[in-house]
Amino acid sequence: MHYETLIIGAGLSGLAAGIRLAYFDQQVCVLERHTTIGGLNSFYRLRGRNHDVGLHAVTNYAKPGTKTGPLSKLLRQLRIRWDDFSLCEQNGSSIKFPGCTLQFSNDFELLHEQINSAFPSEKDHFARLHQFLINFDELDLQQNAQSARETLNQYLGDAMLIDMLFCPLMFYGSAKPDDMDLNQFVVMYKSIFMEGFGRPFKGVRPIMKTLVRQYKKLGGELRLRAGVKRILTDGNRAVGVELDDGTQLTADRILSSAGAVETAQLCPPCPSTKEEASFEPIAGDVTFNEIIDTLDTTPAELGHNETIIFFNNSEKFSYRKPDEPCDLQSGIICSPNNFQYDTPLEEGCIRVTALANHDYWLSLSEEEYIEAKADWVQKIRETAIQHLPDYRSHIIDTDSFTPKTIKRYTGHINGCVYGAPNKSLDGSTNWDNLLLCGTDQGFLGIVGAMLSGITMANNHCLMN
Numbered sequence: 001m002h003y004e005t006l007i008i009g010a011g012l013s014g015l016a017a018g019i020r021l022a023y024f025d026q027q028v029c030v031l032e033r034h035t036t037i038g039g040l041n042s043f044y045r046l047r048g049r050n051h052d053v054g055l056h057a058v059t060n061y062a063k064p065g066t067k068t069g070p071l072s073k074l075l076r077q078l079r080i081r082w083d084d085f086s087l088c089e090q091n092g093s094s095i096k097f098p099g100c101t102l103q104f105s106n107d108f109e110l111l112h113e114q115i116n117s118a119f120p121s122e123k124d125h126f127a128r129l130h131q132f133l134i135n136f137d138e139l140d141l142q143q144n145a146q147s148a149r150e151t152l153n154q155y156l157g158d159a160m161l162i163d164m165l166f167c168p169l170m171f172y173g174s175a176k177p178d179d180m181d182l183n184q185f186v187v188m189y190k191s192i193f194m195e196g197f198g199r200p201f202k203g204v205r206p207i208m209k210t211l212v213r214q215y216k217k218l219g220g221e222l223r224l225r226a227g228v229k230r231i232l233t234d235g236n237r238a239v240g241v242e243l244d245d246g247t248q249l250t251a252d253r254i255l256s257s258a259g260a261v262e263t264a265q266l267c268p269p270c271p272s273t274k275e276e277a278s279f280e281p282i283a284g285d286v287t288f289n290e291i292i293d294t295l296d297t298t299p300a301e302l303g304h305n306e307t308i309i310f311f312n313n314s315e316k317f318s319y320r321k322p323d324e325p326c327d328l329q330s331g332i333i334c335s336p337n338n339f340q341y342d343t344p345l346e347e348g349c350i351r352v353t354a355l356a357n358h359d360y361w362l363s364l365s366e367e368e369y370i371e372a373k374a375d376w377v378q379k380i381r382e383t384a385i386q387h388l389p390d391y392r393s394h395i396i397d398t399d400s401f402t403p404k405t406i407k408r409y410t411g412h413i414n415g416c417v418y419g420a421p422n423k424s425l426d427g428s429t430n431w432d433n434l435l436l437c438g439t440d441q442g443f444l445g446i447v448g449a450m451l452s453g454i455t456m457a458n459n460h461c462l463m464n
């Protein structure tokens, strides 16, 4: 069977790319190794409850009808209505460091005021930094990587303020330890601090189901349980794929959301006659454990109304693979209840995320793994309750995942959520017509992944 475009992966980026191509009548097929769609942002049912794998919040919130910004752009490009996602705004979030809390909401002025009042000597410096970030063209796909930390050091003098700004942006979008590429910092700054968080009442399900419905309606083909075992090549060109069951499919081009190193591993060694055969993807190292506690009450009834808390308990914020199985000095606490829904969610939920050491989690035997998971659930929870009311007597169910879970369900090396630390912003690989989309192209998160799929489809698959 021959296709114009084959897409590896039915996550957000692969499906968004598929919709674009199907809309323009391309013969396109999305291949997914798993039995279900969604990848890092999938959903599942456990002991009678619906859970989201990855959703804390959708970034880049915009009110219904807004004409500008990434969210409205992607809805327009995918021909999806605002109502299909029906995002509800966050209540408000905070960054908590020793002796200092900065609150923020979907109104940037709150963060601005909080910074001015907590760091008065940085008022003018922050204003200049903010202006610089607003003017920065983060979507220029030809730019060279620059260090965000070096840039922030040029504008701000207070090390804690710098770390406080980095904390949520790294947690929600950095594959690099202790630094970010400047363009990625700007993407995350605008999407989290300036536009803010929203969530559909029913979590990620309506988003994923809308994408699949739209894709199939436009004539796109989706094959589940269709893992790509290898990419077939001829000279410098990718010409097709072989699936796990031996089926071979050919295509004019291939778009892969599997990750840069993961995609390279599907190919034979590159003949490197291509002049710019120079992109050397590096496997990522940053990943997380997460616990999901279901409660017999709502967080609000316990006095906790904040949507997301990004906390750090030590002097300096360390964002890297910890030596311990998990880093208990920092983390994310998210309550899916604390968004402005018309009606409350049925059950309470607290999700806590901590940096994790993938080597440790991937090296355990099944027995050790189960024991370690249970142990670290307790430890991560104990760290979290330093920052919110002690909810432990209200827990009625707990699930948790580790880098091992992420690796098993998405194939990402080291179970890394944000993939390679070096991105291929233009999507190119060392093969002429094999392109990357999603995590390792470099637009991260829910909105980022969809924009990545759209951009790569527009730039590479709809040009001729």
Ligand SMILES: Cc1cc2nc3c(=O)[nH]c(=O)nc-3n(C[C@H](O)[C@H](O)[C@H](O)COP(=O)(O)OP(=O)(O)OC[C@H]3O[C@@H](n4cnc5c(N)ncnc54)[C@H](O)[C@@H]3O)c2cc1C
Pocket (backbone or CB within 6 Å): 008, 009, 010, 011, 012, 013, 014, 031, 032, 033, 034, 037, 038, 039, 040, 041, 053, 054, 055, 056, 057, 058, 059, 226, 227, 228, 229, 257, 258, 262, 290, 406, 409, 410, 411, 417, 437, 438, 439, 440, 444, 445, 446, 447, 449
């Ligand atoms: C715990 C967690 C919390 C998160 N929270 C948020 C959040 O609150 N807000 C936010 O914006 N983002 C969040 N994210 C990030 C967001 O989920 C991801 O950035 C986004 O889903 C990435 O989409 P993708 O399409 O690039 O990749 P993926 O979702 O990884 O999709 C790749 C797909 O390719 C498939 N695949 C891989 N190899 C093969 C192969 N050889 N053959 C066939 N198929 C293959 C995989 O199974 C997978 O389905 C979170 C992620 C996690 C894990």
